[in-house]
Amino acid sequence: MSMDVATGCGVAELVAPRMARVHIGCDRVRAKTARAVVVSCPDCRTAGGVVETLVRQAFGFLHDQLFDDPRLGGGVLGLADFATPEHSVSLRSHIDLLANLHSTPEVILTSHGGCGWCRLHGKVFSCRKAERQFHIEQGIIVARKVRSEMPHRTVHYAYLELDDVSGDATLEPISID
Numbered sequence: 001m002s003m004d005v006a007t008g009c010g011v012a013e014l015v016a017p018r019m020a021r022v023h024i025g026c027d028r029v030r031a032k033t034a035r036a037v038v039v040s041c042p043d044c045r046t047a048g049g050v051v052e053t054l055v056r057q058a059f060g061f062l063h064d065q066l067f068d069d070p071r072l073g074g075g076v077l078g079l080a081d082f083a084t085p086e087h088s089v090s091l092r093s094h095i096d097l098l099a100n101l102h103s104t105p106e107v108i109l110t111s112h113g114g115c116g117w118c119r120l121h122g123k124v125f126s127c128r129k130a131e132r133q134f135h136i137e138q139g140i141i142v143a144r145k146v147r148s149e150m151p152h153r154t155v156h157y158a159y160l161e162l163d164d165v166s167g168d169a170t171l172e173p174i175s176i177d
């Protein structure tokens with residue numbers, strides 16, 4: 001780590017890319033099916049296994065149950081009526097493709113508080129409670145629509161809260177019935 005003269009901040013050294021390897025097991029490599037398609041926002045705060053850990057806890061995934069994880073801006077709110085048609089078509093095509101490809105019986109749709117994609121679409125909130133309420137209302141609308149379009153699959157919506165006081169990430173499944 002070196003120091004940037006202008007800002008006084010540490011600057012990470014650039015490291016040349018190199019070959020990497022991780023053992024994920026033959027069962028996983030050979031898998032042709034997945035339990036679910038899990039839609040989330042590609043926010044850096046929820047990367048690195050955060051969404052996977054929360055989904056496994058909240059929905060009781062067994063160790064060997066895999067899921068596809070399309071991550072597009074806004075998570076499932078990419079299908080809300082304030083999203084651009086192009087964005088919605090792209091997200092929907094990912095869900096359909098993965099659900100069919102891996103014969104998934106479930107679709108888990110998520111969105112998260114403090115979402116920059118939502119802010120860019122004019123969604124600014126006075127407080128965390130109002131933000132959560134908005135996400136849940138929109139999430140239920142979209143999840144019901146997805147469920148009506150794929151009645152042979154179980155569709156869920158869950159709200160992901162990022163608490164900047166406790167530092168906790170919490171996934172809250174919300175009934176769409």
Ligand SMILES: [Zn+2]
Binds near residue numbers: 074114
């Ligand atoms: Zn986001």
